[in-house]
Amino acid sequence: MAENTNNMLLRVNNLVKHFPIRRGAMKRVVGQVRAVDGVSFHIRERETLGLVGESGCGKTTTGRSIMRAIEPTSGEVLYTKANGETINIPDMSKEDLRALRSELQMIFQDPYSSLNPRMTLLQIVGEPLTVNKMAQGRELEDRVADLLRVVGLRPEYMRRYPHAFSGGQRQRIGIARALALNPRFIVADEPVSALDVSIQAQVLNLLQDLRAEYGLTYLFVAHDLSVVQHISDRVAVMYVGKLVEMASTNDLYYTPLHPYTEALMSAVPKPDPRAARQRIVLEGEVADPANPPSGCYFHPRCRYATEQCRVEEPELLEARPEHYVKCHRANELTLRGVSG
Amino acid sequence: MNQDQMLLEVRNLKTYFFLEEGTVHAIDGADFAIGRGEALGVVGESGCGKSVTGQSILRIVPYPGRVVEGEIIFYRYNKRPDGTEVQEAVNLTALDPQGEEIRSIRGGEIAMVFQEPMTSLSPVHTMGQQIMEAIILHQGVDKAEARRRAIDMLRRVGMPQPETTVDSYPHQMSGGMRQRGMIAMALSCSPSLLIADEPTTAIDVTTQAQILQLMRDLQEDLGMAIMFITHDLGVIAEMTKRVVVMYMGRVVESASVDDLYYDPKHPYTRALLNSIPRLGQQRAERLESIKGVVPDPYNLPPGCPFHPRCNSFMPGVCDVGDPMNIEVGPGHEVRCFLYNE
Ligand SMILES: Nc1ncnc2c1ncn2[C@@H]1O[C@H](COP(=O)(O)OP(=O)(O)OP(=O)(O)O)[C@@H](O)[C@H]1O
Ligand SMILES: Nc1ncnc2c1ncn2[C@@H]1O[C@H](COP(=O)(O)OP(=O)(O)OP(=O)(O)O)[C@@H](O)[C@H]1O
Ligand code: SF4
Ligand SMILES: [Mg+2]
Ligand SMILES: [Mg+2]
Numbered sequence: 001m002a003e004n005t006n007n008m009l010l011r012v013n014n015l016v017k018h019f020p021i022r023r024g025a026m027k028r029v030v031g032q033v034r035a036v037d038g039v040s041f042h043i044r045e046r047e048t049l050g051l052v053g054e055s056g057c058g059k060t061t062t063g064r065s066i067m068r069a070i071e072p073t074s075g076e077v078l079y080t081k082a083n084g085e086t087i088n089i090p091d092m093s094k095e096d097l098r099a100l101r102s103e104l105q106m107i108f109q110d111p112y113s114s115l116n117p118r119m120t121l122l123q124i125v126g127e128p129l130t131v132n133k134m135a136q137g138r139e140l141e142d143r144v145a146d147l148l149r150v151v152g153l154r155p156e157y158m159r160r161y162p163h164a165f166s167g168g169q170r171q172r173i174g175i176a177r178a179l180a181l182n183p184r185f186i187v188a189d190e191p192v193s194a195l196d197v198s199i200q201a202q203v204l205n206l207l208q209d210l211r212a213e214y215g216l217t218y219l220f221v222a223h224d225l226s227v228v229q230h231i232s233d234r235v236a237v238m239y240v241g242k243l244v245e246m247a248s249t250n251d252l253y254y255t256p257l258h259p260y261t262e263a264l265m266s267a268v269p270k271p272d273p274r275a276a277r278q279r280i281v282l283e284g285e286v287a288d289p290a291n292p293p294s295g296c297y298f299h300p301r302c303r304y305a306t307e308q309c310r311v312e313e314p315e316l317l318e319a320r321p322e323h324y325v326k327c328h329r330a331n332e333l334t335l336r337g338v339s340g
Numbered sequence: 341m342n343q344d345q346m347l348l349e350v351r352n353l354k355t356y357f358f359l360e361e362g363t364v365h366a367i368d369g370a371d372f373a374i375g376r377g378e379a380l381g382v383v384g385e386s387g388c389g390k391s392v393t394g395q396s397i398l399r400i401v402p403y404p405g406r407v408v409e410g411e412i413i414f415y416r417y418n419k420r421p422d423g424t425e426v427q428e429a430v431n432l433t434a435l436d437p438q439g440e441e442i443r444s445i446r447g448g449e450i451a452m453v454f455q456e457p458m459t460s461l462s463p464v465h466t467m468g469q470q471i472m473e474a475i476i477l478h479q480g481v482d483k484a485e486a487r488r489r490a491i492d493m494l495r496r497v498g499m500p501q502p503e504t505t506v507d508s509y510p511h512q513m514s515g516g517m518r519q520r521g522m523i524a525m526a527l528s529c530s531p532s533l534l535i536a537d538e539p540t541t542a543i544d545v546t547t548q549a550q551i552l553q554l555m556r557d558l559q560e561d562l563g564m565a566i567m568f569i570t571h572d573l574g575v576i577a578e579m580t581k582r583v584v585v586m587y588m589g590r591v592v593e594s595a596s597v598d599d600l601y602y603d604p605k606h607p608y609t610r611a612l613l614n615s616i617p618r619l620g621q622q623r624a625e626r627l628e629s630i631k632g633v634v635p636d637p638y639n640l641p642p643g644c645p646f647h648p649r650c651n652s653f654m655p656g657v658c659d660v661g662d663p664m665n666i667e668v669g670p671g672h673e674v675r676c677f678l679y680n681e
Pocket of ligand 3: 606608648650653658676678
C-alpha cells in the first residue's frame with residue numbers, strides 16, 4: 001500500500017501471531033492456531049481506527065501483539081514516537097519498551113483478569129504514576145481521585161479492592177489506569193462493553209475530548225457497531241485472522257463491499273421493539289483458525305460464493321479510493337449497508 | 341401475574357456489603373417477579389445491583405456481603421402420577437447457602453451465565469471438563485454421554501470446531517469463546533430459570549443472533565424462563581416482553597417492552613433511553629449522558645435516590661419522602677412522585 005506517510009503514528013505490516021496446538025502427554029505440537037495471519041494497516045495521528053469482526057477472529061491478539069503484551073510471531077509494527085523517531089516495536093528491548101509505556105497504553109477486554117486482586121484502587125490506578133515517579137503521597141491521591149471522577153467512579157472507593165466492584169465499575173478502573181500517564185496511543189479492547197448507555201456516553205465523550213485536547217490516537221476494538229460508528233474515523237473488519245475490509249466509517253457502514261460486513265451490519269439488534277428485521281443469517285460452520293477453509297475463508301458461509309471463491313484466495317485490494325476489500329466479487333455486487 | 345404460573349418472586353430484597361469504610365446497600369428493597377417460561381429484561385446503571393441480585397437468588401453473595409432482608413420464593417412444579425402438577429414454594433433466602441438443597445438448585449434448576457466468565461471458570465480445567473462436571477452432577481449420566489452433550493451444546497452456541505475446543509483451557513480462548521462456553525454450561529442442564537448476566541458482551545452480532553435464537557428455542561421448547569440482564573437495549577427489545585429498570589438497588593419502573601420504549605415514565609428511564617447511540621446516527625455529535633454522579637453509597641440521599649440527578653426534581657417533595665410504587669397503566673408500575681397524587 002502506497003500511503004502518504006505524513007502524520008503516521010502506527011504502521012502495522014504483515015503482522016502474524018500463531019499459537020501452537022499441543023496434544024497428548026508429550027505436549028507435541030500438532031498444529032497452529034493462526035490467530036493473526038498477515039494483518040497490515042496504518043493509523044494517523046489523532047485518528048481512531050475501529051476494529052470489528054467475529055468473536056475469535058484475532059482482534060485481541062492483534063492489539064496485544066502490537067503492544068507486545070504477547071510476542072508476535074513475525075511482522076513489523078512501526079511507531080513514531082513523540083520526538084519524531086520511528087521504531088519497530090517487535091525489535092525493542094524490554095527496557096526500551098518499559099520507557100515507551102508512558103506513550104502506549106492498553107485497555108484490556110477482561111478487566112477482572114487484568115487487575116491485580118491484591119492491590120487497592122489507589123495502587124492500581126496510581127501504579128503507573130509511582131513507577132514513573134510522577135506523583136506520590138497527597139498529590140498521587142488527588143491525581144487518582146481526578147482520574148476516577150472522569151470515568152464516573154467516586155473517589156471514596158479508592159481503598160477498595162477490585163473484587164468489590166461491579167463489572168462496569170471494574171471496566172472503568174482499567175480505563176482510568178490507562179489514562180494515568182497521558183498516553184499518545186491507546187489500544188482500547190472492548191472498553192465500554194460492560195457500561196450502561198449513559199455511562200458509556202460519558203466515557204465515549206471523554207475519549208473524544210482527550211483526542212481533541214491532547215491529540216490521542218486509538219485502536220478501538222468493539223462488537224457494538226453503533227459505538228464503533230460513533231467513535232471511529234475509519235473501520236477495519238477482520239475475519240479468521242485477516243482483514244477483509246477497511247474504509248472510512250461512512251463508506252464501510254453505508255456502502256460495504258464485503259459480504260461479511262453486510263451480514264454484520266444486518267444483524268445489529270435495534271433498540272426498538274416495533275422495528276422490522278431483515279437479518280442475514282450466516283449458515284454453515286464457523287471457520288477454524290487452525291484449519292481455515294480453502295480459497296476465500298468466508299466462502300462456506302457466503303451467499304454470493306462462486307467456484308473461484310472456493311479455490312482462489314482473494315487479495316486485499318483498493319477497490320475505491322481508501323476503501324480496501326478482500327473479495328473476488330467486490331466490483332460486481334451491490335451490498336446493503338445500514339439504513340438511516 | 342397469575343399465582344399458579346409464578347416461577348420466582350423477589351420481595352423487598354436487601355443485600356448489603358459490610359466493608360470497613362461503610363455499608364454498601366447493593367440491593368435496597370427490590371421487588372419483582374418472573375413467570376414460568378417468561379423472559380424478563382433487567383436494565384439499569386452500572387453498579388445498581390443487577391449482578392448482586394443474581395448472586396442473591398443463587399445464594400452466592402460473596403463475603404462480606406449478605407442478604408439482610410426480604411424473600412426470594414422459587415416455585416417448583418412437580419408432576420403427579422396422574423399428570424397434574426403441584427406447585428411447591430421454596431424460600432431461597434431461608435436456605436443454608438452451603439446446604440444440599442440450594443446446591444441441587446444451583447446450576448440445575450437455576451443456572452447463571454456470569455458477567456465475567458473468568459470469575460467463575462477454573463483456569464486449570466478444560467472447558468469440556470467444567471461443562472461435563474455440571475452435566476454429571478445434575479443429570480446423572482456417564483462420562484461419555486456427558487462429553488457428547490457438552491460437544492453438542494458447544495456446537496449450538498456457535499463454537500468453532502467443538503470436538504477440539506472442548507479440550508481447550510479458558511486462557512486459550514478469546515473473550516467471546518469463553519462467554520459461549522459459559523452459556524453452553526448454563527444451558528446444558530435445561531434449567532427452568534436462566535439468569536443471563538450480560539451474556540453476549542464479547543460476542544459479535546451475527547454469533548449473538550444465533551445464541552439469542554437458541555435461548556428463544558429453549559424458552560419455547562422447554563419452558564425455560566430467562567432473567568436477561570443487559571445494557572444492550574436492542575437485545576432487550578428482541579428478547580423480552582417485560583422489563584424492570586433498577587436504580588441504586590431498587591426497581592424504579594417495570595413495564596412491557598413496548599411501554600418502556602414508547603411511553604417511559606420514570607425520569608431515569610427517560611434519560612437512559614436518550615443516551616443510546618443509534619446505528620446510522622451521524623458522527624461527531626456528542627452523546628447524551630445523565631448529569632451528575634452516582635450518589636455516595638455510604639451516604640444515600642434522603643427521599644428518592646434519583647433526586648440529585650433528576651430533571652423533574654420537586655424540592656420539598658422528592659428529597660423528603662420515599663416515593664411509592666404506583667400502577668400507571670396495565671402492567672406498568674413506576675416509583676416516582678410525579679405519579680403519586
Ligand atoms: N494463549 C492462547 N493460546 C492458544 N490459542 C489462543 C490463545 N489466545 C488466543 N488464542 C486463539 O486465537 C484466536 C483469536 O483470539 P482473540 O482473543 O484474538 O479473538 P478476538 O477477535 O479478540 O475475539 P473476541 O471478540 O471473542 O474477544 C482464537 O481462536 C483463540 O482461541
Ligand atoms: N464483593 C463486593 N464487595 C463490596 N461491594 C460490592 C461487591 N460486589 C458488588 N458490590 C457493590 O454493590 C453494588 C452493586 O453491584 P453489582 O455488581 O450488582 O452492579 P451491576 O448492576 O451488576 O453493575 P454493572 O452493570 O456494572 O455490572 C456496586 O456498588 C458494587 O460496588
Ligand atoms: S421521585 Fe422526584 S426525584 Fe425521583 S425521579 Fe421522580 S421526579 Fe425525580
Ligand atoms: Mg477479544
Ligand atoms: Mg453486573
